[in-house]
Amino acid sequence: MRGPTSRARRGAAAGGTAGRTSRTSAPDRSMYRRERPVPMRSCPAALYNNLSVLPLPAPGLTQFALVHGPTAQLLSAAPDGLPVSQRQLHTKDGAGPGFPLITQAYWCVLPFRVLLVLTSQRGIQIYESDGSVMVYWHALDSTDASPVQALFARGIAASGHYICVGTWSGRVLVFDVPAKGPNIVLSEELDVHQAPITDIAAEPAQGQDCVADVVTADDSGLLCVWKSGPEFKLLTRISGFGTPCPSVQLWQGSVAAGYGDGQIRIYEASSGALHVQINAHARGICALDLAPEAGKLLSGAEDSFVHIWKLSRNPHSGCIEVEHCHAECVTDTQVCGARFCDLRGSSFAVTGYDLAEILRYSCV
Amino acid sequence: MSVRTLPLLFLNLGGEMLYILDQRLRAQNVPTDKARKDEWTEVDRKRVMNDLISTMFNKKFLEELFKPQELYSKKALRTVYDRLAHASIMRLNPASMDKLFDLMTMAFKYQVLLCPRPKDILLITFNHLDAIKNFVRDSPDIMNQVDETFRHIIEVYGCLPAGEFQLIRQTLLLFFQDMHIRVSIFLKDKVQNSNGRFVLPISGPVPWGTKVPGLIRMFNNKGEEVKRMEFKHGGQYVRAESEGSFELSGDRVLTLGTNMYSASRPVETRVSGALKNSSLNTKDNIAARTLAKEELNFLARLMGGMEIKKTSGPEPGFRLNLFTTDEEEEHAALTRPEELSYQVINIQAAQDQQRNEELTRIMGEFEIHDQPQQSTSKGDDLLAMMDEL
Numbered sequence: 063m064r065g066p067t068s069r070a071r072r073g074a075a076a077g078g079t080a081g082r083t084s085r086t087s088a089p090d091r092s093m094y095r096r097e098r099p100v101p102m103r104s105c106p107a108a109l110y111n112n113l114s115v116l117p118l119p120a121p122g123l124t125q126f127a128l129v130h131g132p133t134a135q136l137l138s139a140a141p142d143g144l145p146v147s148q149r150q151l152h153t154k155d156g157a158g159p160g161f162p163l164i165t166q167a168y169w170c171v172l173p174f175r176v177l178l179v180l181t182s183q184r185g186i187q188i189y190e191s192d193g194s195v196m197v198y199w200h201a202l203d204s205t206d207a208s209p210v211q212a213l214f215a216r217g218i219a220a221s222g223h224y225i226c227v228g229t230w231s232g233r234v235l236v237f238d239v240p241a242k243g244p245n246i247v248l249s250e251e252l253d254v255h256q257a258p259i260t261d262i263a264a265e266p267a268q269g270q271d272c273v274a275d276v277v278t279a280d281d282s283g284l285l286c287v288w289k290s291g292p293e294f295k296l297l298t299r300i301s302g303f304g305t306p307c308p309s310v311q312l313w314q315g316s317v318a319a320g321y322g323d324g325q326i327r328i329y330e331a332s333s334g335a336l337h338v339q340i341n342a343h344a345r346g347i348c349a350l351d352l353a354p355e356a357g358k359l360l361s362g363a364e365d366s367f368v369h370i371w372k373l374s375r376n377p378h379s380g381c382i383e384v385e386h387c388h389a390e391c392v393t394d395t396q397v398c399g400a401r402f403c404d405l406r407g408s409s410f411a412v413t414g415y416d417l418a419e420i421l422r423y424s425c426v
Numbered sequence: 427m428s429v430r431t432l433p434l435l436f437l438n439l440g441g442e443m444l445y446i447l448d449q450r451l452r453a454q455n456v457p458t459d460k461a462r463k464d465e466w467t468e469v470d471r472k473r474v475m476n477d478l479i480s481t482m483f484n485k486k487f488l489e490e491l492f493k494p495q496e497l498y499s500k501k502a503l504r505t506v507y508d509r510l511a512h513a514s515i516m517r518l519n520p521a522s523m524d525k526l527f528d529l530m531t532m533a534f535k536y537q538v539l540l541c542p543r544p545k546d547i548l549l550i551t552f553n554h555l556d557a558i559k560n561f562v563r564d565s566p567d568i569m570n571q572v573d574e575t576f577r578h579i580i581e582v583y584g585c586l587p588a589g590e591f592q593l594i595r596q597t598l599l600l601f602f603q604d605m606h607i608r609v610s611i612f613l614k615d616k617v618q619n620s621n622g623r624f625v626l627p628i629s630g631p632v633p634w635g636t637k638v639p640g641l642i643r644m645f646n647n648k649g650e651e652v653k654r655m656e657f658k659h660g661g662q663y664v665r666a667e668s669e670g671s672f673e674l675s676g677d678r679v680l681t682l683g684t685n686m687y688s689a690s691r692p693v694e695t696r697v698s699g700a701l702k703n704s705s706l707n708t709k710d711n712i713a714a715r716t717l718a719k720e721e722l723n724f725l726a727r728l729m730g731g732m733e734i735k736k737t738s739g740p741e742p743g744f745r746l747n748l749f750t751t752d753e754e755e756e757h758a759a760l761t762r763p764e765e766l767s768y769q770v771i772n773i774q775a776a777q778d779q780q781r782n783e784e785l786t787r788i789m790g791e792f793e794i795h796d797q798p799q800q801s802t803s804k805g806d807d808l809l810a811m812m813d814e815l
Contacts, residue, residue, distance in 0.1 A: 323635050
């Protein structure tokens with residue numbers, strides 16, 4: 063079934079793609095419409111992956127977290143866009159000039175609890191999911207730093223009962239989290255990356271064949287695929303040849319990576335084989351998200367576009383295939399965060415630099 | 427966050443400042459033989475430009491600038507430009523200085539936002555430096571200073587990886603966050619919307635190294651392409667034709683950073699109204715109203731390197747007005763919203779015995795925001811730092 067191509071808001075011409083190549087199959091085109099945005103007091107910082115979403119038990123209520131600079135803001139909103147509550151969190155004061163900046167806020171969903179993790183120029187702060195209580199603080203180790211290096215933590219993911227956090231040096235810290243209480247322990251330090259970590263993704267191990275469940279990405283575009291556990295095991299390395307990889311996702315043994323040159327590449331996690339290459343955006347990608355139940359991938363970039371892709375595994379070849387589902391133009395906005403709001407991908411939220419509201423879209 | 431951002435911020439903002447001042451000086455230009463004592467002539471204009479550029483590119487000053495350090499606040503930076511603007515016979519009233527700073531910052535914000543690749547920030551910087559060299563083409567000594575800096579930039583930034591440039595860009599955008607001042611020339615050219623946000627085009631050439639969006643290629647496990655599909659991405663992009671030159675001279679290709687003002691286009695700013703829910707909490711308020719001790723130290727170090735020429739003898743300072751009339755300037759000063767006030771600090775880093783007394787007086791004049799666990803290694807005492815220079 064073919065539907066109209068996109069619901070781009072304004073000025074998006076039906077681009078003339080001269081000479082179609084091969085075949086274009088009938089795509090699964092989902093239609094999304096814009097919902098009431100959630101207003102904010104100030105605009106988000108132009109950082110990677112600058113939005114985290116946590117659906118709450120109360121029907122229709124969603125919680126959002128994003129970074130402004132020295133503060134992170136948590137807001138919960140009802141479907142009609144009206145903010146229900148909001149809270150601001152600051153960096154824990156450390157030694158040094160100026161106000162330390164927060165680089166990322168992310169909710170880690172673990173088997174028995176949900177924790178909110180903030181990374182900053184000073185270290186890692188872990189809170190209860192509503193941000194009310196800080197349960198753990200880890201200060202960054204600056205001993206190996208040269209004066210020209212910027213120090214910060216960045217890149218957060220949860221795998222089982224582990225929380226992985228990346229740092230400026232390329233080191234990835236693995237924390238072991240108990241089912242409750244503040245006794246979080248630094249379990250391991252992974253020293254493979256040589257460039258600052260940008261993003262980390264994880265997914266539950268998919269049966270016996272699929273062992274890869276964590277992927278780390280850095281500023282040089284290098285991807286490392288790991289098997290999590292008491293001792294993390296490095297399975298594959300996939301080079302990026304110098305182009306930063308700001309955002310990465312993992313789905314059914316496939317790594318989806320968004321790059322600073324606007325490309326999305328999808329690799330087989332265990333072998334590193336390239337399966338899909340998409341010339342997706344005209345500027346650097348800043349955010350990727352996955353709706354695991356539907357195999358939908360969301361990409362947001364500085365070109366002001368958000369795209370939704372459908373991933374599927376070809377039953378004959380076993381390789382990952384991709385179709386384009388939806389294009390959304392967030393007029394005059396450099397997208398800095400984009401997340402699905404539910405596991406099926408029937409709604410998503412977007413943040414942008416200089417935009418004082420969280421935009422929301424849902425399927426019609 | 428990136429500790430290499432300050433030189434790029436300073437030089438690009440400085441470049442914009444020179445474009446604006448040059449335009450205003452030309453607009454107020456009067457032929458030498460007809461000039462009254464208080465009117466600007468061509469000779470005066472060249473002298474002002476030479477004085478400003480020679481101060482900006484002072485070796486000692488740039489040494490301090492290029493040291494790896496975090497970016498300071500808009501307030502601190504504004505103080506440096508205020509001092510710089512007065513390193514000549516030119517005088518600016520606070521209202522004109524405010525307007526100048528608004529224009530400079532919004533122009534550079536626009537350039538950073540529209541910069542195709544993070545690395546292209548260097549091309550924007552080179553455009554500014556090329557223009558600055560042109561301003562002083564009749565003064566070989568100052569040209570040399572600028573060329574030295576040019577070479578230094580190529581040395582420091584030329585080989586940085588893409589990730590580092592992106593960090594620099596993110597740091598710059600943090601500096602410009604929440605600035606939405608509307609500029610007439612931008613509104614007229616339709617590069618800025620009436621809400622103060624810039625227009626981001628979704629057509630034109632893609633950045634060098636990026637492919638035009640629209641193609642999906644799928645491969646099998648042997649690496650052979652098995653399927654190819656196109657999709658409608660919504661924009662109208664074309665291939666990039668060439669990469670700009672990162673050498674000392676060459677075609678930069680990018681026009682961002684070139685002079686957009688001309689004598690016939692008066693520059694106006696309309697100061698945007700207060701944000702709806704702009705009530706900052708106490709911590710942010712303290713930050714907004716005071717300069718941290720570190721910023722004071724930074725200012726002292728920077729301005730210690732600035733050689734300020736004293737206007738000696740009967741020579742008057744010439745007043746430059748950035749508005750069309752004196753009444754407009756007065757009105758602007760009275761109606762500037764509270765939260766956009768820069769509250770300039772007048773620090774005179776004069777290099778004589780009065781220096782210490784002056785600094786003590788200044789220290790007493792405003793609140794110092796103490797950082798709790800202040801390390802003692804860098805010398806907290808402002809006076810001690812000045813003595814070390």
